Amino acid sequence: MSLQLVANVFVLTAIYALVSAGYVLVYRVSRVLNLAHGELMMIGAYLLVSTASVLNRDPLVALLLAAVFGLVMGIVVYGALMRWLTGEAVLAAVLITIALGILLRGLSILIWTSQQFYPAAMFGWKNPSVHLLPGVQVSAASLALVVLTVVVYVGLFVFLQFTHWGIRMRAAGQNPLLAEQRGIRLHAVYAFAWGLSTFTASLAGMLLSLDSGVEYTMATIGLKAFPAALVGGLDSLLGAVIGALIVATAEILAIQYVNPLLSDVVPFVVLLIVLAIRPWGLFGSREQLDRV
Amino acid sequence: MMRAPVCLSFAAVLATAGLLPICGASAQDAYTVGVTAAMTGPASATQAPVIEMLRIYVDRLNAKGGINGHRINLLIEDDQAEPSKAAANATKLVRQENVVLLINSSFSSTYGPVIAEAKRGQVPLWFAGAVCPKETHPPKADPLLFCSTGFDFSVDIPVAIKAIKEMAKGPVKLGLVGIPVPISRIGVDTAEKLAATLGMETVDKEFIPPTAADYTPFANKIKSAGANWGYAYAPWPAEAKTFEALRRLGWTGPYLAYGHIQAEDELARIGDPGLQVFMANSLFQDNLPVHKEIRDAAAGKYQFPATYGTEGWLSGRILEQILTKTGWPASAEKVTAAMSSLNLDTQGIRGGALVWTAENHLRTKQYYRFYHYDPERKSVVRLRDWLEVDVTD
Secondary structure (H helix, E strand, C coil): CCHHHHHHHHHHHHHHHHHHHHHHHHHHHHCCCCCCHHHHHHHHHHHHHHHHHHCCCCHHHHHHHHHHHHHHHHHHHHHHCHHHHCCCCHHHHHHHHHHHHHHHHHHHHHHHCCCCECHHHHHCCCCCEEEEECCEEEEHHHHHHHHHHHHHHHHHHHHHHHCHHHHHHHHHHHCHHHHHHCCCCHHHHHHHHHHHHHHHHHHHHHHHHHHHCECHHHHHHHHHHHHHHHHHCCCCHHHHHHHHHHHHHHHHHHHHHHCHHHHHCHHHHHHHHHHHHCCCCCCCCHHHHHHC | CCCHHHHHHHHHHHHHCCCCCCCCCCCCCCEEEEEEECCCCCCHHHHHHHHHHHHHHHHHHHHCCCECCECEEEEEEECCCCHHHHHHHHHHHHHHCCCCEEEEECCHHHHHHHHHHHHHHCCCEEECCCCCCHHHCCCCCCCCEEECCCCCHHHHHHHHHHHHHHHCCCCCEEEEEECCCHHHHHHHHHHHHHHHHCCCEEEEEEECCCCCCCCHHHHHHHHHCCCCEEEECCCHHHHHHHHHHHHHCCCCCCEEEECCCCHHHHHHHHCCCCEEEEECCCCHHHCCHHHHHHHHHHCCCCCCCHHHHHHHHHHHHHHHHHHHHHCCCCCHHHHHHHHCCCEECCCCCCCCCEECCCCCCCCCEEEEEEEEEECCCCEEEEEEEEEEEECCC
């Protein structure tokens, strides 16, 4: 495998891993499979379009503002929709996320139309090639995405392991009843988990849009990242990274050596194989899956 | 009655949820024209701007008193590029709304059921801004099917491949780009065969799924195959994203693509002289009076850049001539007859008149202009003026 191919694998892994983080965060804490995650990622990218159109001379402010909006979006989704399903069947919550996805697709066309937008062009950025090694090049936005994915995962690890809110989040995920009895405000924890999930999704959407623009169909990338989360195990952040690596490698190899048309299918083939052998994913918790 | 823009906006949301409203009220003293189009969904980036501009054109006609003293009742239904929805739309428009003309602007996968319904109802079906089905082609076009769309693979591909042969300074190693939908695949496969007959080697062809998160792996294959020319026949996002991915990999070759409605703005954004487009419609940089007219009409009413509106504006002009020739009262039969003898002055949008005859419902002549971005002039410029092609068989 050439070094350029390896670089391509890393970029695609970073995309899938960054998107998958959101699936894992929500599932791990609230056991809800958020099937609107791709749409929320797309909205995150569109938020950057909106902030860039107003603040095109201050790219960093526009990026920061869009990221904050991304965080708030998750909290609002939880407060407006998911909160009311507490105590209901998990399936009801999953179905609500499907409806949310449909609604967000409609809203995105209503607000931003079906036109393709390029936030990088709005900032006057060129997205040049970066030479990593002789014969190995990636776009600046792709490199930023890889770096940011590492930062996000390290940040999430530190947050979940060493901060009060992180520990509360883990506690709420492991035993919500006991956590509440110990004084943890579950709704606040869940809302924050949703916020973090849409924050990471928005980061993914924003960086993808800086690389190749944003349009209505970006949401499907969220769907393609879903197998990565499932392969790794829905309640494991490490699993999400490994799952993303496996899915991305399979996809790139299929494009390069078999048939590019398989690139849409391969992630789901990998998913089927892994689920047949280990239904709870490579790093997922069997007990958690049984509870669902 | 719901105002059309507001109704369209609701359509965007409600149609996504499967609830399809009809925009505009039917009236017995109006020309009732039905549209099934991909206003939302994967094809909407290309189709919605066409129908939006058509609606603006029709609104202007109605504001001036309509055609032959009668308003045009344009009923727009969203099919999201899904065959089942297009079928339901066509059934509703033909059987319930009794349209005298049906317009389809969507993916070719919707054509089967819509054509079937149009034939059952003996209503003429016009493809505007979407792929022209072979039944519209000469020498024996289907009596009920018509197409005005700027691009058509049967004419586009030979023109493109010959142009590459003429422009190339040495042996050509071609990298071909398409997406996995029938028309793009046929176009790319045809390009490969034609290239071979002209002594050009196709070293790679990529059918890139529109859902690809990253175009680099596909571009990497084209580059590593040794392509020194690129040719894309696909929707604009796939054409442009592949080119940009190739450039980021350090590929320096020229690349020809069909110039869809986004091309003018996109050439300026990408700013690379190696990206060349050929297209049937003139660009706004040609600065014709009709472009100013479109820009003025779009101001404040059009959700897209005015440069996206040319195909829709031309569709509006075609509709105006058809209904004018149809007279009043209108019937599907009279509309079909009017369409079979269309001869429209395109006012410079195309290289000449758009002519439909009894046997040719595509056009008797096709015209292409070539454009690219000139870094010295910092603008999109014409590479080659109208190239005229006879469309006879």
